[in-house]
Amino acid sequence: RKPMTLPRLAQMHASGEKITMLTCYDAAFASLLDEAGVDILLIGDSLGNVLQGRGSTAPVSLEDMVYHTFCVSRGHKWAWIVADLPFDSYHVSKEEAWKSAAALVKAGAHMVKLEGGGWTAETVRFISERGIPVCVHLGFTPQTVNALGGFKVQGRDEESAARMKRESQEAVEAGAAMLLYEMVPAALAAEITAASPVPVIGIGAGVGTSGQVLVLHDMLNITPGRKPRFVKNFMEGQTSVQAAIKGYVDEVKAGTFPVNEIHGF
Numbered sequence: 001r002k003p004m005t006l007p008r009l010a011q012m013h014a015s016g017e018k019i020t021m022l023t024c025y026d027a028a029f030a031s032l033l034d035e036a037g038v039d040i041l042l043i044g045d046s047l048g049n050v051l052q053g054r055g056s057t058a059p060v061s062l063e064d065m066v067y068h069t070f071c072v073s074r075g076h077k078w079a080w081i082v083a084d085l086p087f088d089s090y091h092v093s094k095e096e097a098w099k100s101a102a103a104l105v106k107a108g109a110h111m112v113k114l115e116g117g118g119w120t121a122e123t124v125r126f127i128s129e130r131g132i133p134v135c136v137h138l139g140f141t142p143q144t145v146n147a148l149g150g151f152k153v154q155g156r157d158e159e160s161a162a163r164m165k166r167e168s169q170e171a172v173e174a175g176a177a178m179l180l181y182e183m184v185p186a187a188l189a190a191e192i193t194a195a196s197p198v199p200v201i202g203i204g205a206g207v208g209t210s211g212q213v214l215v216l217h218d219m220l221n222i223t224p225g226r227k228p229r230f231v232k233n234f235m236e237g238q239t240s241v242q243a244a245i246k247g248y249v250d251e252v253k254a255g256t257f258p259v260n261e262i263h264g265f
């Protein structure tokens with residue numbers, strides 16, 4: 001098996017081979033997910049919720065992200081590694097954004113992810129022109145949950161759907177090598193994916209994207225409390241974590257997860 005690369009991911013998008021992604025925060029899981037054939041490991045700032053027990057991702061620091069990216073990179077061999085730029089690490093200037101992105105790359109990330117469209121295009125251009133691949137997270141963006149008025153599906157009306165299409169185009173023109181859509185109507189995500197020259201990963205965005213991501217602890221059913229509609233418990237019927245991860249990989253690759261009517265909007 002060869003290490004995952006950006007051209008290989010682009011090829012998978014072009015040929016319709018589904019891309020598998022899961023969040024990962026430590027070396028033990030990095031090794032396990034790697035062995036199970038997960039294509040992309042995301043050190044998500046969801047670690048604020050999952051590992052730190054916080055109510056949002058906003059308090060997560062760049063140092064936290066660097067630490068967990070380092071841990072994941074130590075356990076990994078093949079997967080593509082994406083690390084989230086946390087809240088307040090890329091907003092003030094593109095120079096600051098570069099410094100934050102570079103810190104994540106030094107810790108082992110291959111690509112960084114940031115949230116939002118429009119104003120971020122300039123930042124995406126600055127970072128990607130200087131050699132760090134960027135993924136742009138659109139649709140529902142957890143770092144700005146307060147401005148969005150809560151955990152809501154985005155792109156439901158015509159105006160916001162049009163804005164989403166425009167933002168994805170702007171992101172790609174600025175150099176984004178990947179897009180990620182969270183909680184948008186399945187039909188809209190499928191339309192954006194079909195028009196996109198770069199892979200589009202979805203979470204709560206239906207089966208029509210180039211690939212899928214879930215929060216690891218959600219799909220292993222160890223997150224306390226109520227889970228969002230788009231989560232599936234992959235531990236059900238399994239006797240090991242390895243088998244659950246393999247089940248996720250198999251279902252995403254086969255296009256049997258997610259099911260739009262059950263997990264989509």
Ligand code: KIV
Pocket residue numbers: 023042043044045046047084137180182203213214215
């Ligand atoms: O932080 C995270 O886990 C994420 C995924 C939900 C995409 O950004």
Ligand code: NA
Pocket residue numbers: 044045046057084142
């Ligand atoms: Na995130």
